[in-house]
């Protein structure tokens with residue numbers, strides 16, 4: 001318990017830097033949200049829409065039959081915990097934020113080759129174009145869980161309640177438009193949730209989670225070798241670890257060694273569909 005708490009307090013420091021650089025690669029400002037919400041992270045890339053090749057099918061298939069939940073997200077630590085004592089606690093959850101930008105489809109394809117499940121946390125700004133929608137559809141059709149990471153990646157504590165609502169609900173709508181399934185999970189940009197975002201989670205039957213560790217935004221870990229090593233040897237790798245990664249080139253290169261290394265260490269890569277959410281309760 002002490003280790004987890006230590007991890008959490010360190011993460012509090014890391015959270016401030018988490019995702020901070022994600023807006024750096026974004027450069028278009030055609031966002032419809034007010035300027036103060038996007039700040040220096042303004043980031044809509046609508047110019048990609050002209051290169052879209054495949055149309056998105058609007059067929060809305062019903063999700064396959066829900067298996068019984070076996071895990072839940074600890075609301076304080078974001079650890080993935082077994083619901084009952086019969087369930088194996090030695091699991092790790094793979095998550096990829098700021099998707100689907102340049103690398104998420106490749107990341108998904110690699111994970112699919114070893115049947116490793118994951119959550120891709122999507123920014124709505126990336127799926128406004130047909131090309132972005134096609135990327136999301138590919139990831140969803142491979143069986144991955146799609147989460148909400150807001151429309152334009154603002155720090156929610158710096159914008160109005162109404163703007164927060166728009167940030168979250170617009171992304172839900174865009175995801176639903178492509179997948180026919182409403183997101184069950186939310187990750188707040190920079191790990192900063194608010195009373196408003198908590199209220200929206202309750203209204204929408206969604207579960208919010210931060211993470212227990214991640215490194216791919218830190219300068220020291222932006223090679224596949226360094227990232228793979230730290231992700232597998234960090235002291236924060238414990239039962240129920242909730243791993244934060246991003247749509248980045250070095251993460252794309254490291255994702256298979258990381259996933260395989262976790263399995264070699266005895267971790268089950270947990271299927272997000274086994275994680276309890278209110279929406280899916282019967």
Ligand SMILES: [Zn+2]
Pocket residue numbers: 018019022097098149153189190
């Ligand atoms: Zn992010």
